[in-house]
Amino acid sequence: MSVEHASMRIIDGYARGGTDLAADELWALEAHLEACGVCRERLSAAVTAEAPAVAALVDTVWSGLEPHLAATAPLPRHRRWSARLSRWMTPTMVPWLAMVTSVTLLALLLDLADVGYGEVSPVLLLAPVLPVLGVAASWSRGLDPAYELTASVPRAGLYLVLRRTASVLVVTVPALLVGGWLTGVMVAQWLLPCLAFTSTTLALGGVVGVTRAAVALTAVWAAVIVAPTLATSRTTFALQTGGLPVWGLILALGIGVVLARRGAYSVLGAHK
Amino acid sequence: MPAVNAADIAPTSYAWEIRAAGLKVRVGRNRMAVDGLDLSLGTGIHGLLGPNGAGKTTLIRTLATVLRPTEGTLELLGESTGGLGEYRALRRRIGYLPQEFGYYKRFTVREFVEYMAWLKEVPKADIPAAVQRAVERVGLADRADEKMKALSGGMVRRVGIAQAIVNDPSILLLDEPTVGLDPAQRLRFRELLQELGTDTCVVVSTHLVEDVAAACTDVVLFAEGRLVFQGPPDELASVGGPEHEGDSPLERGYSAMLLNPAQERGTW
Secondary structure, three states, X not given: OOOOOOOHHHHHHHHOOOOOOOHHHHHHHHHHHHHOHHHHHHHHHHHHHHOHHHHHXXXXXXXXXXXXHHHOOOOOOOOOHHHHHOOOOOOOHHHHHHHHHHHHHHHHXXXXXXXXXXXXXXXXXXXXXXXXXXXXXXXOOOOOOOHHHHHOOOOOOHHHHHHHXXXXXXXXXXXXXXXXXXXXXXXXXXXXXXXXXXXHHHHXXXXXXXXXXXXXXXXXXXXXXXXXXXXXXXXXHHHOHHHHHHHHHHHHHHHHHHHHOHXXXXXXXXXX | OOOOOHHHHOOOOOOOOEEEEEEEEEEOOOEEEXXXXXXXXXXXXXXXXXXXXXXXXXXXXXXXXXXXXXXXXXXXXXXXXXXOOOOHHHHOOEEEEOOOOOOOOXXXXXXXXXXXXXXXXXXXXXXXXXXXXXXXXXXXXXXXXXXXXXXXXXXXXXXXXXXXXXOOOOEEEEEOOOOOOOHHHHHHHHHHHHHHHOOOEEEEEOOOHHHHXXXXXXXXXXXXXXXXXXXXXXXXXXXXXXXXXXXXXXXXXXXXXXXXXXXXXXXX
């Protein structure tokens, strides 16, 4: 902001209509007035003193406008939390996340009630696929009515993918953490497969659509991990501590593919 | 805030807002919905006409960069959109109303348009004013704080138009915007179009010939994924004769133009 203000002579001249001011003075004054509240205030005082006709006109306009302004609804002060939440997840995701959380609680109850899967913890079996379901819901054509609009905006693509995935993880991971803590399963043992599955879903989703990828990977999980575990009542090698480096590798690969193909999430194909 | 910023006075570096050469877009496994299109569109209102299944929606989706060209080049605002990029800067300057306008029923009009403004990366400080202006332009200022589920079909369509113009786009793509509007709203919509068309490249897809006659400066006639005719509405009207089907000169011109390529294909 400039420190030097317009002189009273120029301001008074401007209030009288500016006819006795040079063009460059006029121009400089208007540019200054745009940025300077102090001089605008001095101008309004000068108008009242120097040009009563203008002041009267302004008053007439005001009195004409006032009834309209009174009738216009003011902007609501506080925005509702659900609208603010939409920046992190689509409104239609909320029921899905609620479902995912309740499944976690159910698994936990089964685990605590100890309804005999031998030494296998249901939390451990479900952990990797639960966030995948949430991620799928956030990119589903059927669940998000505004999917086409969302795909066309600048924030679509990797940015929105990461934001929505993060919000799913923020809800599911604490639920799983509590579950893991109560059942005594080591955090890394389920967190790493969980993140690996989520990143693979996104990576595959860039090619065939996120929902399709989620369905396919959940099916693979059920066939390769869950079924043999339930059949033999023993935790498979994949979920024991020895399998952790492999999960880490899958996670890194998934993240790499997602970053390399970031543009794939901004087309309609990702919403399948 | 300065009255004029650098972006406003920067010279444009492109001749056409939309320029397509040999554009092909595949839909599904092997159907080319847009099949070798050469098209140049500048500022103004372009009415995209064509029979059902001509590929209008596919073309508009490609222009909105949610579908990527299979072959050929497409330049929007001077930027080529062939690759698998995100085109964030380009998308900030595009407004898009899809044919099936999906919305969240529990949002109010203002919340929905605000959400779209945020998705379109409108600067945070400008969002309330931009939203208010967009809502006023479509005549929904008095219903702005009502939930979307309480609105009629025509009003929902107008919310769709409001979200498309909230970022002051340079390219505005409207797919069937007049569906569900009553005659009075349609007139108001044409006025809005003419206002926007002075400094924006507006592409309106429609199958209502009278919309084009009333509001558009330019007609793009499209059939089987190819360009059949491009020019002012008068020129299209002059093609039709009394022997062609239709109730208005423009409709007769439309029928005459669509007849020709069909005959050619028949002889092949």
